[in-house]
Amino acid sequence: MTEKKKIGRNQKDTNDDMINLVDNLNRDDDLKYNRRAFLKSAVGASVALGIATLPFSLKAMLGAEEKAVADSNRVKIADLADVPKGSSVTFHYPTEEDGALLVHSKEGKLAAYNNACTHLKCPVFYEEKKDILLCPCHKGSFDIGTGHPISGPPQRELPLIELEVEAGVVYAVGRKYRHG
Ligand code: FES
Structure with a gap:
């Protein structure tokens, strides 16, 4: 009887451990995915910002080039x-x-x-x-x-x-x- 109880408790403990483990894994996964999602969106935002500002950068570069040509057009x-x-x-x-x-x-x-x-x-x-x-x-x-x-x-x-x-x-x- 006592042995049975002990086994039952052990089994319950094992189940609890498993549940905790799965919870922890899920949490770890969540964190991992959240980190990934954050990194993805951060990289995406940087790329988008870069692309969005590209015309201005090119314009600035070309403007400087045009000015230089105009100034030294000898x-x-x-x-x-x-x-x-x-x-x-x-x-x-x-x-x-x-x-x-x-x-x-x-x-x-x-x-x-x-x-x-x-x-x-x-x-x-x-x-x-x-x-x-x-x-x-x-x-x-x-x-x-x-x-x-x-x-x-x-x-x-x-x-x-x-x-x-x-x-x-x-x-x-x-x-x-x-x-x-
Ligand atoms: S093109 Fe007509 S006069 Fe020169």
Whole structure:
């Protein structure tokens, strides 16, 4: 009888132990899963935040890049010796899509302009005999010293490219739109 009771108690204790063990395991699992869930959501939030701020970061980087390019946009056009008086050379400025013309006038003045006619974008050229910039499409012409239209359909002047000459080399260093 006593033995039976003892066995019964032992069995109950074992059951209780098992229940406690399962509870502890469940609790451990809960903690583990909660930790995992927390880590997952923390990582997810970091990634989401990173992605969300990416455009701003890129914009800031690109902005700095654009500013740097704009600030140091000094481009060699030609050696002055290769552009004698009464001649011209074509180049691109400020980008490869922007055609331009450097003219060394008969009087010895240097001037440069983007060469897309302000009428319908035909490329103007240096007409040496008249010392003007001439557009072949509708015979528009521009003053070589100012870029102002002087005849034909164009109403606006050509964008002026600022120049510097250093050690016999002509550089483009900036561009000005002078409308009106
Ligand atoms: S495109 Fe130059 S005059 Fe018309």
